[in-house]
Amino acid sequence: MIQLENVHKSYGQTKVLKGIDLQIQDQDDVVILGPSGSGKSTLLNVLSGLEKVDEGHILIQGQDLSQLTDAQLTAFRREKIAFIFQQYYLLPNLTVRQNVKMGADLANNHDFLQIIEDLGLGDKLDKYPSELSGGEQQRVSIARALAKKPEILFLDEPTGALDEETGRKILDYIWKLKEKLGFTLIMVTHNQNIADMARTIIRVNSGKITQVVTNDQPQTAYEIGW
């Protein structure tokens, strides 16, 4: 379980998270919705240990992230979580195969080629990022994250660079893989429709949680009408 207790985070004088309390169950799929600037990405960044909180606590399986040494925090990030960002952060001098293998090696995953294939990149294995379209680069970054077999997968607007049809396919694939591998999925999006795929929908406004909804009948990427 992931627990947040009274989490505060500011950048200089700007108070971004203003007392967040939240519990996320293992293997849940969670979508975080909210207007631009409401603190969604900041929330993901503190949840994933990328940034430290100013006040309050984040506990993951009972372990308080603020109590970890830098080495333990690095190990947590390497072994337990994967992050799919709006930007792709691919290494330009590595091929598609090598970029994804980097993620796979962290989990000793030897069947990562299947993930590349499933994401429709089977014919791009030996291409470099500069030889790919934006959407293809995004799919490589998704393959790299999934190849880590994370316990928690964070996604920050993962379909931003994709056309609708590809976005649907990718979300469908991620959700199916979640059912198969059983990770916890936490995704930030602006897209209201995508929220209907999630079992838990969290609304954030001005750095506070304004609503948590449990959705008993989540829909597939193909059913949501987006």
Ligand SMILES: Nc1ncnc2c1ncn2[C@@H]1O[C@H](COP(=O)(O)OP(=O)(O)OP(=O)(O)O)[C@@H](O)[C@H]1O
């Ligand atoms: N590293 C930073 N330094 C200073 N200010 C920051 C930093 N990161 C975020 N902020 C500010 O914190 C506020 C919340 O940003 P955040 O990116 O968390 O919002 P968001 O809800 O994800 O927005 P969007 O939907 O536009 O991505 C914004 O006012 C932003 O300018």
